[in-house]
Amino acid sequence: xxxxITVLVENEFGVLSRVAGLFSGRGFNIDSLSVAPTNxxxxxxxxxxxxxxxxxxxxxxxxxxxxxDVIKVIDxxxxxxxxxxxxxxxxxxxxxxxxxxxxxxxxxxxKVIDVTPKSYTIEATGAPAKIDAILELxxxxxxxxxxxxxxxxxxxxxxxxxx
Amino acid sequence: xxxxxxxxLLECLKLEGVDTVFGYxxxxxxxxxxxxxxxxxxxxxxPRHEQAGVHAADGYARASGKVGVAIATSGPGATNTVTGIxxxxxxxxxxxxxxxxxxxxxxxxxxxxxVDIVGITRPCTKHNFLVKxxxxxxxxxxxxxxxxxTGRPGPVLIDLPKDVQVAVTEFKYPDKVELRSYKPTxxxxxxxxxxxASLILAARKPVLYVxxxxxxxxxxxxxxxxxxxxxxxxTTTLMGLGAFPEDSPLSLGLLGxxxxxxxxxxxxxxxxxxxxxxxxxxxVTGKIPAFAPHAKIIHMDVDPTSIRKNVRVDLPIVGDVRxxxxxxxxxxxxxxxxxxxxxxxxKPWLAEIDGWKAKHPMTYRESAxxxxxxxVIRKLRALSDPDAIIATDVGQHQMWTAQFFxxxxxxxxxxxxxxxxxxxxxxxxMGAQVAFPGRQVIAICGDGGFQMNLQELATLVQNRxxxxxxxMNNNYLGxxxxxxxxxxxxxxxxxxxxxxxxxxxxxxxFGAAGFTASKPEEVEETxxxxxxxxxxxxxxxxIAREEKVLPMVPAGxxxxxxxxxx
Numbered sequence: 162x163x164x165x166i167t168v169l170v171e172n173e174f175g176v177l178s179r180v181a182g183l184f185s186g187r188g189f190n191i192d193s194l195s196v197a198p199t200n201x202x203x204x205x206x207x208x209x210x211x212x213x214x215x216x217x218x219x220x221x222x223x224x225x226x227x228x229x230d231v232i233k234v235i236d237x238x239x240x241x242x243x244x245x246x247x248x249x250x251x252x253x254x255x256x257x258x259x260x261x262x263x264x265x266x267x268x269x270x271x272k273v274i275d276v277t278p279k280s281y282t283i284e285a286t287g288a289p290a291k292i293d294a295i296l297e298l299x300x301x302x303x304x305x306x307x308x309x310x311x312x313x314x315x316x317x318x319x320x321x322x323x324x
Numbered sequence: 325x326x327x328x329x330x331x332x333l334l335e336c337l338k339l340e341g342v343d344t345v346f347g348y349x350x351x352x353x354x355x356x357x358x359x360x361x362x363x364x365x366x367x368x369x370x371p372r373h374e375q376a377g378v379h380a381a382d383g384y385a386r387a388s389g390k391v392g393v394a395i396a397t398s399g400p401g402a403t404n405t406v407t408g409i410x411x412x413x414x415x416x417x418x419x420x421x422x423x424x425x426x427x428x429x430x431x432x433x434x435x436x437x438x439v440d441i442v443g444i445t446r447p448c449t450k451h452n453f454l455v456k457x458x459x460x461x462x463x464x465x466x467x468x469x470x471x472x473x474t475g476r477p478g479p480v481l482i483d484l485p486k487d488v489q490v491a492v493t494e495f496k497y498p499d500k501v502e503l504r505s506y507k508p509t510x511x512x513x514x515x516x517x518x519x520x521a522s523l524i525l526a527a528r529k530p531v532l533y534v535x536x537x538x539x540x541x542x543x544x545x546x547x548x549x550x551x552x553x554x555x556x557x558x559t560t561t562l563m564g565l566g567a568f569p570e571d572s573p574l575s576l577g578l579l580g581x582x583x584x585x586x587x588x589x590x591x592x593x594x595x596x597x598x599x600x601x602x603x604x605x606x607x608v609t610g611k612i613p614a615f616a617p618h619a620k621i622i623h624m625d626v627d628p629t630s631i632r633k634n635v636r637v638d639l640p641i642v643g644d645v646r647x648x649x650x651x652x653x654x655x656x657x658x659x660x661x662x663x664x665x666x667x668x669x670x671k672p673w674l675a676e677i678d679g680w681k682a683k684h685p686m687t688y689r690e691s692a693x694x695x696x697x698x699x700v701i702r703k704l705r706a707l708s709d710p711d712a713i714i715a716t717d718v719g720q721h722q723m724w725t726a727q728f729f730x731x732x733x734x735x736x737x738x739x740x741x742x743x744x745x746x747x748x749x750x751x752x753x754m755g756a757q758v759a760f761p762g763r764q765v766i767a768i769c770g771d772g773g774f775q776m777n778l779q780e781l782a783t784l785v786q787n788r789x790x791x792x793x794x795x796m797n798n799n800y801l802g803x804x805x806x807x808x809x810x811x812x813x814x815x816x817x818x819x820x821x822x823x824x825x826x827x828x829x830x831x832x833x834f835g836a837a838g839f840t841a842s843k844p845e846e847v848e849e850t851x852x853x854x855x856x857x858x859x860x861x862x863x864x865x866x867i868a869r870e871e872k873v874l875p876m877v878p879a880g881x882x883x884x885x886x887x888x889x890x
Contacts, residue, residue, distance in 0.1 A: 171505055229450070
């Protein structure tokens with residue numbers, strides 16, 4: 162089962178390597194990982210999408226907690242969280258396809274951020290499923306290049322996790 | 325007053341109460357070594373290889389319960405420590421390993437003797453640090469010792485660049501450590517303890533399954549009280565040997581791959597397994613689905629990741645094992661009737677276990693013509709001091725020691741259980757002898773493992789460390805040979821060490837004494853001579869070459885599928 166795990170870590174040298182090494186060393190999967198500092202300078206926040214059964218997820222969260230630099234681990238799956246991801250998509254766009262691409266961009270409330278006579282580069286944000294959907298529609302037109310950030314997640318409601 | 329980084333490091337060690345460091349000098353630690361002259365209270369032992377230095381610090385830590393400290397230079401010095409660090413990591417031994425590093429401005433430049441030791445040791449340390457600024461040094465050393473010895477203990481590495489050792493700053497050692505991201509659960513949850521007590525009293529076929537965690541937590545007394553209060557049988561892992569006296573009628577000895585028949589039968593038939601500081605290693609469980617199939621499992625461990633890692637657990641209790649056992653004792657003290665009823669109720673179970681003990685006791689076939697290794701081990705027990713410290717290498721002799729020595733006190737067996745490091749025994753014994761100059765320290769090695777760190781004979785002689793070394797010589801890498809005999813059609817690929825080494829001359833070359841026994845009647849005499857000769861001694865025993873370690877549960881089989889001694 163797919164899980165989105167948020168990890169608050171000390172913003173220290175080598176911490177990304179510790180987390181990544183934990184996953185590779187113990188054979189856990191990482192579907193995506195994003196990391197950046199938070200509003201508190203000394204803390205970084207990672208969002209990791211992983212998959213596994215309950216026993217594996219229990220081990221993943223326990224092992225993350227065991228790392229000395231990890232301050233907090235939140236497994237958002239089954240909880241109310243908002244996930245967003247951004248994709249930059251370079252798509253072939255010639256002749257009649259140019260209008261079709263723009264229609265798709267419009268439907269998904271995406272943006273064109275670079276244009277050439279033969280291509281559009283599109284910025285799309287949304288839940289991972291929405292990104293999947295726009296890609297499915299654009300793929301037949303010719304995807305030249307794709308970059309996805311992987312999702313970031315935040316809990317719903319008034320409560321905030323700062324550190 | 326402003327001090328250099330090198331000086332600050334040693335001041336910190338002094339304030340941590342470090343009385344001994346095992347270290348090897350080199351270009352990037354030369355400043356630390358120069359400062360050593362000002363610290364007569366810190367004894368420095370110079371091994372002949374950095375790996376042995378870390379094993380010695382590990383042996384010192386296991387025997388004494390204190391944090392072991394080792395120093396190595398950058399590059400090859402640092403990489404040589406890796407096996408020692410991984411050994412300590414797998415067995416949760418508290419170490420602080422300090423490595424020199426090239427100056428910060430050269431890091432990443434492939435400088436002479438540069439290696440990314442923080443990267444290399446990341447997966448085999450509890451934590452590690454690269455010190456980039458001398459102002460951070462004192463705080464990092466404080467944290468390193470704190471992390472190494474608290475929670476589930478483990479090795480911590482500090483990588484200290486040369487320019488940081490030279491730089492100066494105001495020295496102030498922090499009084500305490502505050503790490504928002506590291507707060508191990510030490511206190512066992514009282515509700516969980518109460519539930520455990522109920523589960524125990526409801527059991528009719530209980531077994532206490534004890535691991536190295538009970539020794540690390542200094543819980544041997546509490547464990548014995550619990551077992552004696554309940555009249556419950558106790559089996560220990562290799563790492564748990566010594567946590568419970570094996571001469572007690574409640575002891576089932578070792579369990580697992582080379583465990584006793586009765587321990588493995590008891591675990592298989594049990595209806596409640598109480599795991600105390602043990603981690604259900606594959607060498608203990610055999611085939612998981614057939615492991616304790618009828619039992620509820622209570623798992624006490626300070627490390628939450630150990631729980632439900634390999635087996636299902638009905639009742640986890642996270643915390644220091646000693647703390648949990650103390651709380652458990654209190655619950656039982658308030659329920660004497662319950663305990664009395666329990667003791668009566670499990671009598672048939674104890675009788676069943678006694679039946680297994682009578683049917684297949686730990687045994688082997690004696691011989692009048694060749695030395696049986698088991699005989700040597702039993703004689704060593706009989707002739708050594710009750711508080712003697714035994715260090716082993718890894719392989720057949722290690723298992724014979726575990727099976728036949730009969731350990732009665734905690735911290736008297738030093739053995740690489742998790743990593744299974746050949747070459748560990750001699751340097752670990754060396755470290756234990758440094759910690760306890762007045763106690764008898766015996767290294768039991770095979771001829772293979774002994775040759776992996778025999779250079780440490782020089783360290784023993786130079787430092788007048790009277791370690792008694794038993795080499796169980798079968799001219800084989802015996803454990804692998806045993807597997808080849810049983811599972812590879814006796815094809816002894818590369819396990820024959822056929823060069824006859826003169827161990828007596830070898831000892832003499834280093835200035836130690838050496839004795840050899842090749843016939844059974846010479847065993848006792850050789851041990852007596854070895855023990856009574858001052859200084860380090862090698863006792864070589866030319867043992868039955870193809871003797872096997874039995875019982876044996878083949879890898880992947882279930883615990884009750886043992887190959888027994890005939």
